[in-house]
Amino acid sequence: MPRLTRQEAWDLAYRATIRAGANEATARSLADATVAAELAQRPAVGFAHLKDYLAAFACGRIAATVVPEVDYPAPALIHVDAKGAIGQLGFDMAFDELVSRASTYGIAILAQRGSYTTGELGYYARRLALKELVAIAATNGPALMTPGAGTPLVYCTNPLAFAAPVEGGLPLVIDQASSATAFVNIRQAAEQGLPIPDGWAVDAEGQPTTDAREAMKGALLAFGGSRGANIALMVEVLAAGLTGANWSLDAPSFAEGDRSPGIGLFVVALKPDLLTWDFAARLALQLDRLAANGVHIPGRSAASDGTIELPAALVATLEAYLKSALPLLR
Known part of the structure; x- marks a missing residue:
């Protein structure tokens, strides 16, 4: 497996996105x-999901050159x-x-509607934590999950x-789905012909399966x-209800067709220093205590x-795409 420097990897993602027809701002954000x-x-x-974006640019599921509209309904x-x-x-x-x-x-909220999938959700919260803020992010997407068989x-x-x-370390970042696993993990197992654990999914007949395909x-x-389904509903209300985005039931596929999923992203950012001056230091000590007790x-x-x-x-596919006159399709 080839090892790329951060800049080499960024350049590869940027060039591929430009090649797909995106404008510079879009290419930089996605890279x-x-x-x-x-x-x-x-x-x-990461790069495995980048292929979805490139295919979506080609098919029109992502608007490659539009400029999002930002407004401020309250301070x-x-x-x-x-x-x-x-x-x-x-x-x-x-x-x-x-x-x-x-x-x-002390607090600010971003509510976004009408986008393609948000990719790694932890990315949004982590960036805010690097600015000394506590952050919570929620997003939805096309319906892929059932509350029960x-x-x-x-x-x-x-x-x-x-x-x-x-303080003195990387931010604490928790990023997890309301489903038993993320969709990309199921797809990756299917592509590699690997089984999945029981309890992750059901087949087309609604029966439990360990066959990823x-x-x-x-x-x-x-x-x-029902506990996970309740969390999914809370996320749906935040990410689709409050933003004005498509409900998951109404969101077009992110992998097929020419329509945007039109999903939502809801982010809350808090300034902890306005509540307690030593938050980052206290958290560092507490995480060390937990780690000493075997907590991940x-x-x-x-x-x-x-x-x-x-x-x-994957690198060969992207490099070939850059040299080809044909769109990259999954």
Whole structure:
């Protein structure tokens, strides 16, 4: 597997996005997010997911050159209409104001509607934590999940992400789906011909399956049954209800057709220093105590040397795409 420097990986993602017809701002936003996901050791939503974006540009599921619209309905509220663009672009456009307003008022909220999938959700929360803010992010997408076997698909994986600054270290970042696993994990297993654990999904007949290919024809399951489904509903209300985005039931596919999924992103940013002056230091000590007791601390591990290892076949596919006159299709 070839190992790329951070800059080499960024250049590859940027050039591929420009080749797909995106404008420079879109290409920069997507390259930043793609590389960040890889460095956070979330490859399923890094370069592997970049192929989804490139195909979506080609088919019109992503508006490649539009400029999202940002407005401020209240001092601590930011509303973004992505207009079918990538979610990362609208967030980038509003980021400085989100940080500034959260720092001034103690809290600020960004509500974005009408974008393609948001990619790695932890990316949004982590960036705010690096600005000394505590952040919560929620997003939805096309319906892929059933609350329980025998019921229809009504939610996407509807993930939640949380991040907080830690003195002297990387931010605490928690990013997890409301489903038993993320869709990209099922797809990756299907592509590699690997089985999946029981309880992750059901097949087209609504029966439990460990065959990833059959799961792709069926539905993901909520984690913990109705408890996970309740969390998915809360995320749906935040990410689609409050933003004005498509409900998961109404969102077009992110992998087929020529219509944008039109999904939502909801982000809350808090300034902890306005509540307690030593928050980051206290959290650092507490996380050390938990780690000493065997607790896994999300977000602590990252690529130690800043390089990115990518499958040779994936790099070859992207390089061939850059030289080809044909669009990259999944």
